[in-house]
Amino acid sequence: xxxxxxxxxxxxxxxxxxxxxxxxxxxxxxxxxxxxxxxxxxxxxxxxxxxxxxxxxxxxxxxxxxxxxxxxxxxxxxxxxxxxxxxxxxxxxxxxxxxxxxxxxxxxxxxxxxxxxxxxxxxxxxxxxxxxxxxxxxxxxxxxxxxxxxxxxxxxxxxxxxxxxxxxxxxxxxxxxxxxxxxxxxxxxxxxxxxxxxxxxxxxxxxxxxxxxxxxxxxxxxxxxxxxxxxxxxxxxxxxxxxxxxxxxxxxxxxxxxxxxxxxxxxxxxxxxxxxxxxxxxxxxxxxxxxxxxxxxxxxxxxxxxxxxxxxxxxxxxxxxxxxxxxxxxxxxxxxxxxxxxxxxxxxxxxxxxxxxxxxxxxxxxxxxxxxxxxxxxxxxxxxxxxxxxxxxxxxxxxxxxxxxxxxxxxxxxxxxxxxxxxxxxxxxxxxxxxxxxxxxxxxxxxxxxxxxxxxxxxxxxxxxxxxxxxxxxxxxxxxxxxxxxxxxxxxxxxxxxxxxxxxxxxxxxxxxxxxxxxxxxxxxxxxxxxxxxxxxxxxxxxxxxxxxxxxxxxxxxxxxxxxxxxxxxxxxx
DNA sequence: GCCGTTTTCGGCCCGACTGTTTTCAGTCG
Numbered sequence: 280x281x282x283x284x285x286x287x288x289x290x291x292x293x294x295x296x297x298x299x300x301x302x303x304x305x306x307x308x309x310x311x312x313x314x315x316x317x318x319x320x321x322x323x324x325x326x327x328x329x330x331x332x333x334x335x336x337x338x339x340x341x342x343x344x345x346x347x348x349x350x351x352x353x354x355x356x357x358x359x360x361x362x363x364x365x366x367x368x369x370x371x372x373x374x375x376x377x378x379x380x381x382x383x384x385x386x387x388x389x390x391x392x393x394x395x396x397x398x399x400x401x402x403x404x405x406x407x408x409x410x411x412x413x414x415x416x417x418x419x420x421x422x423x424x425x426x427x428x429x430x431x432x433x434x435x436x437x438x439x440x441x442x443x444x445x446x447x448x449x450x451x452x453x454x455x456x457x458x459x460x461x462x463x464x465x466x467x468x469x470x471x472x473x474x475x476x477x478x479x480x481x482x483x484x485x486x487x488x489x490x491x492x493x494x495x496x497x498x499x500x501x502x503x504x505x506x507x508x509x510x511x512x513x514x515x516x517x518x519x520x521x522x523x524x525x526x527x528x529x530x531x532x533x534x535x536x537x538x539x540x541x542x543x544x545x546x547x548x549x550x551x552x553x554x555x556x557x558x559x560x561x562x563x564x565x566x567x568x569x570x571x572x573x574x575x576x577x578x579x580x581x582x583x584x585x586x587x588x589x590x591x592x593x594x595x596x597x598x599x600x601x602x603x604x605x606x607x608x609x610x611x612x613x614x615x616x617x618x619x620x621x622x623x624x625x626x627x628x629x630x631x632x633x634x635x636x637x638x639x640x641x642x643x644x645x646x647x648x649x650x651x652x653x654x655x656x657x658x659x660x661x662x663x664x665x666x667x668x669x670x671x672x673x674x675x676x677x678x679x680x681x682x683x684x685x686x687x688x689x690x691x692x693x694x695x696x697x698x699x700x701x702x703x704x705x706x707x708x709x710x711x712x713x714x715x716x717x718x719x720x721x722x723x724x725x726x727x728x729x730x731x732x733x734x735x736x737x738x739x740x741x742x743x744x745x746x747x748x749x750x751x752x753x754x755x756x757x758x759x760x761x762x763x764x765x766x767x768x769x770x771x772x773x774x775x776x777x778x779x780x781x782x783x784x785x786x787x788x789x790x791x792x793x794x795x796x797x798x799x800x801x802x803x804x805x806x807x808x809x810x811x812x813x814x815x816x817x818x819x820x821x822x823x824x825x826x827x828x829x830x831x832x833x834x835x836x837x838x839x840x841x842x843x844x845x846x847x848x849x850x851x852x853x
Numbered sequence: 854g855c856c857g858t859t860t861t862c863g864g865c866c867c868g869a870c871t872g873t874t875t876t877c878a879g880t881c882g
Contacts, residue, residue: 304854305865306854306855306864306865307854307855308854309854309855309865310854310855310865311854313854313855314854314855339855340854340855340856341854341855342854342855342856343854343855344854344855345854345855379880379881380871380872380879380880380881381879381880382879382880382881383879384878384879384880385879385880414873415872415873415874415878415879416872416873417872417873417874418872419871419872419873420871420872420873466882477882479882505869505870505871505881506870507869507870507871508869509869510869510870512870512881522882524869537867538882540882542866542882545866545867546865546866548866549866549867550865550866552866553865553866554857554858554859558866558867559866559867560866560867560868561867561868562868
């Protein structure tokens with residue numbers, strides 16, 4: 280059973296929960312939570328390093344003790360300290376901790392006063408009306424818990440791109456309130472996370488009460504969770520939770536920084552402030568009573584001796600150290616993208632002709648696209664056979680003779696078969712400008728076989744770009760258990776490339792994968808995988824993910840001009 | 854449990870809102 284960073288992080292999170300229930304030192308609890316976050320954000324599997332006999336790198340918040348626990352988990356798949364903690368806490372008590380309104384103190388109270396140690400027992404205690412016997416539990420909490428127990432599917436994360444749609448109309452609604460000067464989104468949305476748990480809206484306005492009132496009465500609000508003079512929180516009909524804060528203008532920069540997070544990044548910055556005798560909160564940066572910064576984010580960073588750091592980097596995964604030493608990446612922007620190397624047409628499962636897709640690409644400011652329809656192997660896609668691909672090649676040649684359009688490169692999205700072979704004959708693949716290859720089936724192979732499968736595909740003489748490398752669908756299909764390091768090393772060796780697919784549900788490579796690609800010197804193709812003319816807009820989301828992965832223009836294949844790109848696509852024959 | 858321009862001990866980010874209370878603990882972000 281291979282141990283992933285995610286598994287290690289889950290163990291540390293569970294230990295934090297259990298320690299909290301036992302009233303352990305709160306700073307010890309925090310140490311476990313912080314460690315979980317650090318491990319989760321590692322681009323490389325810690326397992327690989329440990330099994331290769333490498334020393335564990337120095338990771339923030341992981342000292343000798345937690346380092347030893349990581350080694351134990353990797354080697355044995357177990358953690359004795361976790362098992363010991365579990366023996367002291369009734370199974371099921373942890374579940375209560377994750378209900379809204381319940382923290383460690385109230386969970387302990389429920390256990391001690393009512394013997395409630397599971398969701399089932401909590402439900403029964405509520406049904407019998409016994410909850411109100413406990414000090415600190417009143418009718419409101421009772422109702423809230425009854426709902427949470429009856430309806431356990433709350434708090435699901437939403438794709439950022441989906442949340443963006445719901446957020447846009449709410450922002451327009453609030454901007455229309457008289458006296459409102461700005462409405463901005465902070466939080467994990469601003470950091471460009473691929474999914475968001477909620478939306479943090481910051482507003483500066485002359486009349487806070489009117490903003491809260493307008494928020495409460497927004498027609499998509501299904502339930503107001505909290506509302507005060509400067510804050511409110513509601514759940515929309517879409518299920519999306521929105522937290523609203525109204526701020527005085529001089530605090531805006533400090534608040535934007537504070538509510539953009541991440542939490543780990545904020546704590547790091549505040550501690551730096553502390554060492555300089557500064558107090559940093561959402562209202563500003565203070566030395567004693569005196570405000571010394573806070574109107575802009577730049578001023579907050581400057582107060583601790585740092586340049587402004589892009590929100591996408593603020594995960595405390597090295598950005599503060601990079602900022603301090605003047606080594607922040609010059610992050611890629613959408614306008615640097617000159618072409619799109621993964622585009623479909625109505626010849627297979629797209630909904631527009633090649634001409635229409637090329638016209639849309641021109642409107643999106645692109646200088647070239649690659650037409651990469653599906654190969655025949657997938658019957659459902661009406662994939663191209665040799666004859667139809669032949670005709671498409673001729674059609675592209677004719678189109679390219681007409682001036683004033685983006686240049687169309689001849690490509691294919693070819694299936695990587697179970698054994699790693701490509702699903703079209705070499706004679707045909709050899710006539711194309713590029714071959715985008717992808718896994719569309721046999722997802723269930725072991726990590727070792729899946730990796731070997733992709734390595735064999737990369738070794739193919741006409742292979743150019745590995746498309747949506749892990750085949751994940753966020754929230755639906757887990758990423759293939761690949762050894763991404765070996766795959767990237769082979770891509771580097773063979774002069775091949777890896778794709779960051781911009782479809783919101785894929786965003787594959789992920790941020791950690793992008794950083795790994797940079798480390799291996801493999802260029803990333805940020806591609807829309809467009810199936811409709813309007814899909815070129817998806818590139819924006821791909822660029823956001825790339826920025827989270829620290830990519831600069833030079834790390835991205837399709838920032839090249841067509842003239843610069845062509846030699847990179849020309850493969851040396853094996 | 855981690856960490857060091859306060860370095861091997863003694864700190865550890867900070868404020869708003871809720872629900873219950875009658876001055877505040879707990880939760881949340």
